[in-house]
Amino acid sequence: MIAYASAFGAGLVFGVGLWISGMATPRKVLDFLDVTGAWDPSLALVMAGAVGVTLAGFPAALKRHPIEKRSDLNAPLIIGATIFGIGWGIGGYCPGPALTALSNLSVEAFVFVGAMVAGGLAHRLAFD
Amino acid sequence: MVGGVLIGLASVWLLVANGRIAGVSGILHGLSEARAGDRLWRAWFIAGLIVAGFAWHAFAGPAPIRQGFGLGWVALAGLLVGFGTRMSGGCTSGHGVCGLGRLSLRSLVAVAIFMAAGMAAAFVVRHPLGLPS
Numbered sequence: 517m518i519a520y521a522s523a524f525g526a527g528l529v530f531g532v533g534l535w536i537s538g539m540a541t542p543r544k545v546l547d548f549l550d551v552t553g554a555w556d557p558s559l560a561l562v563m564a565g566a567v568g569v570t571l572a573g574f575p576a577a578l579k580r581h582p583i584e585k586r587s588d589l590n591a592p593l594i595i596g597a598t599i600f601g602i603g604w605g606i607g608g609y610c611p612g613p614a615l616t617a618l619s620n621l622s623v624e625a626f627v628f629v630g631a632m633v634a635g636g637l638a639h640r641l642a643f644d
Numbered sequence: 645m646v647g648g649v650l651i652g653l654a655s656v657w658l659l660v661a662n663g664r665i666a667g668v669s670g671i672l673h674g675l676s677e678a679r680a681g682d683r684l685w686r687a688w689f690i691a692g693l694i695v696a697g698f699a700w701h702a703f704a705g706p707a708p709i710r711q712g713f714g715l716g717w718v719a720l721a722g723l724l725v726g727f728g729t730r731m732s733g734g735c736t737s738g739h740g741v742c743g744l745g746r747l748s749l750r751s752l753v754a755v756a757i758f759m760a761a762g763m764a765a766a767f768v769v770r771h772p773l774g775l776p777s
Binding site: 586 | 645646647648649650651652653654655656657658659660661662663664665666669672676677684685686688689690691692693694695696697698699700701704707708713715717718720721722723724725726727728729730731732733735736737739740741742744745746747748749750753754755758759760761762764765766767769770771777
């Protein structure tokens with residue numbers, strides 16, 4: 517029960533962070549990714565802020581909860597990251613922002629999230 | 645920067661309190677794949693993400709909805725994001741925020757690749773194709 521409340525709270529804070537930073541606004545994400553247009557580099561600071569906090573907090577947290585760390589660089593990692601990046605650059609949504617954007621109640625957000633779930637299931641059917 | 649710090653704090657929180665990595669694609673895909681006792685916390689995390697959006701709109705007003713961007717493109721983008729994140733085992737949060745935070749070489753490589761691919765795709769969609777966004 518406490519674990520569920522804690523997961524909910526983490527999702528809540530994570531989601532507010534996405535909105536404050538502009539990550540949940542596809543236009544802003546595309547302004548960041550499109551370096552040849554009117555480039556908006558501000559999302560790099562968001563990433564720096566987030567990674568700064570995890571760099572500081574993760575060592576102690578991982579001592580308490582050790583999680584296996586893989587180090588192999590294989591084809592699924594490289595091809596999968598390429599496919600994900602292309603989808604991100606087309607739509608301007610990555611998974612967290614897409615989920616919190618369901619609160620827009622826009623057709624776009626529901627279509628994106630439905631397709632994202634279907635994409636994961638397609639990979640499972642094809643490769644598992 | 646403030647938003648990024650909140651994202652980082654939520655990620656550290658989920659690891660300390662739940663022992664889980666805050667990788668949103670993994671949390672989402674696991675909703676239908678994980679064993680029975682490992683699903684509900686995922687639903688609660690995702691519920692938190694969605695409620696955060698409603699709370700934000702109540703505070704800051706509704707987000708602008710993109711006009712004229714075809715739903716076919718939206719669906720294609722969603723399919724690629726779902727397929728690619730499951731294949732590579734992470735997205736902007738799992739490989740980006742969390743993987744870089746634990747100095748994972750796999751995550752560093754994934755981030756470099758999806759950033760480059762994202763920049764290339766955004767360029768093609770906006771300039772040669774000229775889609776509104």
